[in-house]
Amino acid sequence: MVGNSLTKSILKFGLIVSSFGFAQVSASDLVDFNEQMRLNEITSNFQEQYDEFGLESSISKFNELNANIESSKIKLINNIDIIKSDIDQMQTKLMQGEYDDSLALMLRNASSNVARLRKELAQSESTLIETEGKIKVTESSIKQLERVKNDELLELYEDIKQRHVKNSNQVLSEDFSGQLSCNVTDSLSACMNRNLPSMKNAFILKNGGMERVEVVDFSVVDATQKLNGDLTYAVSTKYKHVYSPNTEVELRKALGLEKVRFTLASNSNETTFYINERRVGTGESVDVSGNYVGVYNVKAVNGTQTQSLRLDLENRGEYFFPFTASSKTATPAPKVTGSETSVSVDNQKVNEENMGFYSNTVLHSDSAFSYLSPVLHRDSKELQVFLGQKSALEFCEDKFSSALATEEAYRYLQSQVKLIPGDYWLANGQVYSSEEEVVVKKTFETNRFVCMVNI
The missing domain is CATH 3.10.100 (Mannose-Binding Protein A; Chain A)
Incomplete structure (x- = not known):
């Protein structure tokens, strides 16, 4: 009979689909036409290959089979209860010297139903196990596909970033015009001087805001004022595009790279990994993704051995935690000096619980x-x-x-x-x-x- 582990798998595999969202990334003014075409191609290729795996179809089949199994179990129990009840009635009648043809027919039909339901149940359970295996294989393939997509997006991200960094050194020119409402008693120069900050701010907002634009020069070249005080002006500007940390966040969001994806690895399949004491997986290699910004405590536990690192987790990072086959060397005893x-610490060995535990600080990491x-x-x-x-x-x-x-x-x-x-x-x-x-x-x-x- 199918156990609860397979039933719980429905939720697990349902999460697989939700973890691979495919909504078309909306265009951003940080991404030019050619870059948007590359982005569309990456997401389109991923979508096509994902569809070929037929994961949603397998999950739908899994859910349908599981529902059928539960229904068959209920029908089987009901038919067995009918047989037990009818057997009691038949026994009573036989002991009274009566033979009930209709009751015997009902028993025969119920027995036939039990045989059929048991066969259907066995076939459905077998197919369910096969479907679960297929989903697991598909899940692994999709994870690899997701890694490829993520690598391609990161490559595109680096190209776009380098373009913006290069462009941030260029001084651009633009003519800008606008209107102001002034008091009729204001002179043209008084109105202009008082509103110059707001005029400059209007230009900055038009070009993305203070975090995106650095104004180098802002010179009024023409201004006319009507008798009612309304003023029209024209400005010659020079400015640079700024590539700030906030711009970088916006670009990552535009490319669907808000999450950091990295791998925690070990030389043992029995290693369980934790990030800030939250379990994230077990095995020789565990792929992790999430909004990991800042420094985190990453812990690897293998039997009685534990390793801990404080890491600034990076995209495509691979963090390896090797363990010895057995605890060959006990931890030395500490002596406060x-x-x-x-x-x-000298070479005398002591029980680990008496001396505390080690963690390891990453001073620096390169390729x-x-x-x-x-x-x-x-x-x-x-x-x-x-x-x-x-x-x-x-x-x-x-x-x-x-x-x-x-x-x-x-x-x-x-x-x-x-x-x-x-x-x-x-x-x-x-x-x-x-x-x-x-x-x-x-x-x-x-x-x-x-x-x-x-x-």
């Missing part, structure tokens, strides 16, 4: 590497981590299958972000000073460090 905001700095959470505090050189190497290897940052990497990080002042381990046992920006002699047995994760 001096400040409450720093912790030194080749992510540079991670560990943070220890204990007693509701965030502590800087100091390890011995061997333990620092093991931390990067066990947590991320990565290595300690090189001297060149630290110099690169210094140019991108402001490293906390202090000493950092290199893989060869030397120490890099972020204050002096050179390799220095080892002073302490424990130092800070950065893991250099290949993405």
Whole structure:
């Protein structure tokens, strides 16, 4: 018999359709004719390929089969109840020496119905399972299709953005005219001077608003005033188109790119991912999309092992969380040394619940590497981590299958972000000073460090 899991699938698969909206993107003044044609082609190609999968048809069939199964179950129960009742009546009559032909016929018909309903039910359940499998395969294909579409839209977005950025350096000219109502006692110059800000604002609004236009020059070249005070003016303007963060948001909206799409990956199919403690999926690779603006805490849980990163999630980003096959190395025991905001760790192993847990801050990320700095959470505090050189190497290897940052990497990080002042381990046992920006002699047995994760 079909269980509740398949019934719940109706809601799940219904959501699949709603997650792939196909409304034609409305034209925007940020998108020129050729760019709009590319946008239409991308959405049209996606729609055609999506239609070929026939997802809506499969979901409709799934819902119909599920409804038929529920109906057959009710009919089957009713016929079984009829048989039980008629058997009791037949037994009573037989014991009284009577044989009821009509009752026997009703029993035979009910028995025939039970056989037919059981067969129909088995066939419908089998077809339902096949349909569910087809929907799952289709869902996977559509996700891939959606990724392709998103990549094409992002490529178009970058092209349009670069055009606007380039155009923002160009000074444009435009003649602008308008009318004002002045007091009859006002002179022409007095009326013009008093209304100059509103005249300039009218021009700015006409061209998209203050966030879209920067006026370089606004010169009145002609003005005439009637006896009733009405004034007509003509202006020669020079201006630039501004490409601001708000313009970027508007462009993304015009292209249907409001959502950030990225992938959370692991080397284990048993990894469950969380964003700000909300579960977003389980598996070796989980595609996520949503309005993720800002920095989020991303956590990957695999058995008893947990990894946590604070990430500024980006479109097409791939964030990898590797886990060891077993917990080969327990977390070292911390020892507070001096400040409450720093912790030194030796090679003694202790129970993880006694020492807190690690998260990792992404200092910087580029197309080749992510540079991670560990943070220890204990007693509701965030502590800087100091390890011995061997333990620092093991931390990067066990947590991320990565290595300690090189001297060149630290110099690169210094140019991108402001490293906390202090000493950092290199893989060869030397120490890099972020204050002096050179390799220095080892002073302490424990130092800070950065893991250099290949993405």
